[in-house]
Amino acid sequence: MKSSHFLEISGLSMSFGGLEAVSNLNLQISEGEIFGLIGPNGAGKSTILNMIGGTLKPTSGKILFKGQDITGLPVHRKAMIGIGRLYQANILFNNFTLVENVLVALHMKIKFNLLKVLFQRRLLARQEKNLHERAANILETVGLIDIKDEVAVNLPHGQQRLLGLAIALAMEPALILLDEPVTGMAADEVEKMLDTTISLIKKFGMTCIIIEHNLRAVMSVCDRVAVVNFGCKIAEEETTKIFNHPKVIEAYLGGEDQCCWE
Amino acid sequence: MLKTTSLVWMMPAVFILLIPGAFGSIYWTSLFIMVLINILLTSSIRVIWLTGQISMGHAAFMMIGAYVSAILTIKAGFSFWLALPVSGLASGLVALVIGFPFLRVTGIYFSILTIMTSETLRHLAYSWTSMTGGKLGLSGIPNPGELTIPLLGTINFQGSSEYYYLTAVIVSVSLLILYLVEKSRYGLTSRAIKESSQLSGAVGINVLWYTVFNFVTACFFAGIAGSLFAHFQSLLTADSRSTFGIISTINFLLYMVIGGEKKFFGPAVGVAFVMVLTELSRTLQEYQSFFIGSLAILIVIKLPGGLIGIPQQIYSILKNTFVNTNAIHPPKSNPIERKL
Numbered sequence: 001m002k003s004s005h006f007l008e009i010s011g012l013s014m015s016f017g018g019l020e021a022v023s024n025l026n027l028q029i030s031e032g033e034i035f036g037l038i039g040p041n042g043a044g045k046s047t048i049l050n051m052i053g054g055t056l057k058p059t060s061g062k063i064l065f066k067g068q069d070i071t072g073l074p075v076h077r078k079a080m081i082g083i084g085r086l087y088q089a090n091i092l093f094n095n096f097t098l099v100e101n102v103l104v105a106l107h108m109k110i111k112f113n114l115l116k117v118l119f120q121r122r123l124l125a126r127q128e129k130n131l132h133e134r135a136a137n138i139l140e141t142v143g144l145i146d147i148k149d150e151v152a153v154n155l156p157h158g159q160q161r162l163l164g165l166a167i168a169l170a171m172e173p174a175l176i177l178l179d180e181p182v183t184g185m186a187a188d189e190v191e192k193m194l195d196t197t198i199s200l201i202k203k204f205g206m207t208c209i210i211i212e213h214n215l216r217a218v219m220s221v222c223d224r225v226a227v228v229n230f231g232c233k234i235a236e237e238e239t240t241k242i243f244n245h246p247k248v249i250e251a252y253l254g255g256e257d258q259c260c261w262e
Numbered sequence: 263m264l265k266t267t268s269l270v271w272m273m274p275a276v277f278i279l280l281i282p283g284a285f286g287s288i289y290w291t292s293l294f295i296m297v298l299i300n301i302l303l304t305s306s307i308r309v310i311w312l313t314g315q316i317s318m319g320h321a322a323f324m325m326i327g328a329y330v331s332a333i334l335t336i337k338a339g340f341s342f343w344l345a346l347p348v349s350g351l352a353s354g355l356v357a358l359v360i361g362f363p364f365l366r367v368t369g370i371y372f373s374i375l376t377i378m379t380s381e382t383l384r385h386l387a388y389s390w391t392s393m394t395g396g397k398l399g400l401s402g403i404p405n406p407g408e409l410t411i412p413l414l415g416t417i418n419f420q421g422s423s424e425y426y427y428l429t430a431v432i433v434s435v436s437l438l439i440l441y442l443v444e445k446s447r448y449g450l451t452s453r454a455i456k457e458s459s460q461l462s463g464a465v466g467i468n469v470l471w472y473t474v475f476n477f478v479t480a481c482f483f484a485g486i487a488g489s490l491f492a493h494f495q496s497l498l499t500a501d502s503r504s505t506f507g508i509i510s511t512i513n514f515l516l517y518m519v520i521g522g523e524k525k526f527f528g529p530a531v532g533v534a535f536v537m538v539l540t541e542l543s544r545t546l547q548e549y550q551s552f553f554i555g556s557l558a559i560l561i562v563i564k565l566p567g568g569l570i571g572i573p574q575q576i577y578s579i580l581k582n583t584f585v586n587t588n589a590i591h592p593p594k595s596n597p598i599e600r601k602l
Contacts, residue, residue: 055463079466087464093457104454108466110447117446118439124446171465 005064006031006207007052007175012061014047014231021047022231025061034201034208036222036239038215040251044231045211046088046179052209053083053177065175080108084173088180088211090160094153098144098163101152102135105170109134135170142166142196158189162196169200176201178210182217190214194221227251274530278430282423291422295494297537298426298433299487303510304517304529305440306483311523312449313473314456315365318373319380321510323481326353327488328498328506329387329394332403335493342406342419346432346489353485354478361474368459380508387500399499403492429490436483441526443479452476520561522568531570 005028012025022044029035037045050056052063057072064070070078093101110127117124139145142162147155152163161181168176181197182190198221201208212218218225219239226236227248235245242248278298282291303324310317331349334340340348364375387394394400406419406428419428443449451472455462459469491505492498500506521532536554543550565571 053464074468075463076466076468079464085464087461091458091461093454093461095457096454100450104450104462104467105465107447107451112447114443117443117448121442121446128447167461167465 008064010062012058014058020231034223036218036225037211039228043228049177053085082174084168084171084176086164086168086178092152098148099135102138102170105167106131138166138170158185175207282426288422291426295426295429298429299491300533301530302433302436302487304514304533306480307514308518308529309476309480312452313476316373317376318511319376321506322380322383323353323484324488325506327485328492331489332400332492335404349489350482350485354482357478357481361477365473384500384506401497403496522570525570528568528570
């Protein structure tokens with residue numbers, strides 16, 4: 001049966017030994033939506049993203065992306081069918097310049113093989129030149145063009161986040177997974193980063209799942225939000241209504257019967 | 263118009279051409295044949311290193327090439343010209359078969375697996391008496407014989423100078439292929455995998471496929487080098503002190519680090535430097551290994567870019583001494599950089 005949803009997660013569970021990190025998760029995300037995933041630390045949010053776009057293979061359950069079963073697919077295949085990712089930690093090609101970082105991310109935009117490399121070098125050189133321009137464009141949109149020849153590891157944290165975003169955007173994914181895009185950023189950077197991110201996502205018409213602890217950021221950008229705690233989805237609502245949900249209040253502020261000061 | 267870059271290219275080429283005439287003895291020509299073969303081996307082990315892996319089994323792939331080429335020419339009546347590419351392909355095929363399971367692990371685990379494979383294959387060659395001659399070795403490997411080349415006429419590759427030129431041509435073509443591959447997107451992809459295999463996968467690079475590709479390419483050229491070695495030596499043995507022992511692989515890695523593993527021509531510089539120095543320091547007798555060893559340690563500590571990095575190192579020292587770097591790169595006043 002072909003699913004009408006862009007991303008459909010059904011009955012997804014993941015256990016590490018005896019620990020059930022995610023249990024029986026169901027989510028439907030439609031195209032063009034910006035979906036927030038929030039919850040306390042260790043709730044299983046990153047595990048969920050890792051199963052959608054990373055290397056984790058769920059214990060049970062199914063993930064359908066544009067009607068295609070992508071459960072347990074190798075990570076480069078997921079990238080090929082259009083899932084891009086910004087990691088929580090700044091994972092970059094550390095000793096590469098910014099341009100090289102983005103050039104590598106444009107890997108899927110060029111077809112090359114041994115024969116072409118040896119005998120059609122002009123053709124490949126022309127294609128590489130186009131990619132170079134494209135990489136410069138991408139760096140310009142995230143505002144890093146002035147330092148494009150800097151080595152990635154030398155950048156301050158905020159700019160490394162932006163570079164991570166540039167890498168994810170360079171792949172032109174249909175679905176982009178942002179794992180705490182504004183983590184560790186100063187207040188003035190947060191706004192800038194969010195503005196850049198959301199305007200670009202809207203411009204390219206991408207669907208997006210955001211994990212974020214900064215609730216104000218979540219409120220300002222997401223269309224819908226799901227709250228996860230102890231591996232279970234405890235609420236899923238439109239952003240404006242989510243914080244009225246009793247279970248959410250309980251998860252974040254503690255319920256009446258679990259007061260810890262007594 | 264002659265550019266500086268083409269001059270830089272031509273100087274070693276002319277030097278390589280002049281070697282048999284300049285030294286005029288079979289002894290030196292033979293040494294330089296081994297230098298060329300080792301350059302190919304060291305440059306190819308660097309191809310594996312490009313993806314961040316260290317293969318400790320390169321000598322075994324050279325051995326596969328050598329024995330395949332020798333057995334084909336002795337027992338199956340192949341000519342050298344056919345046995346040469348076949349030996350490369352055989353070596354590459356073995357690498358392809360073991361590459362997929364082996365390269366699922368990385369780092370030290372991959373190195374351990376390749377050491378074990380290397381020694382297992384060497385023992386196989388040492389014990390398989392009917393095929394490889396076992397302990398007695400495989401002797402009577404024919405030389406390439408005559409070849410008619412347009413414009414040059416018929417050349418007999420029996421003499422060591424002729425064999426030297428043959429090796430020089432084959433090694434140069436091999437290095438050219440490796441160079442073009444490295445300067446292409448293959449090189450960028452390999453370096454990206456070395457930097458972060460996780461992110462490489464996430465941007466759509468099939469990490470396993472590309473590491474195996476590099477491994478197979480490297481082993482193909484190790485096989486070619488092995489074939490050149492076999493027809494040069496005309497006698498092959500596979501005991502633990504032969505060229506196919508672990509120590510050879512360690513030597514390749516040593517040449518690579520001394521020459522400078524970051525640059526394509528680092529291995530060539532390293533091989534030429536260490537091998538010629540080893541020959542020249544023979545008079546030191548028992549102190550020779552002490553001398554070479556301490557020099558290697560000194561180079562590794564004092565020259566992080568290896569021998570080939572010396573010009574750049576001098577340049578940056580000069581720049582730091584005479585130019586005030588702060589004047590060129592003023593401290594950035596980017597608001598994003600400002601931290602509490």
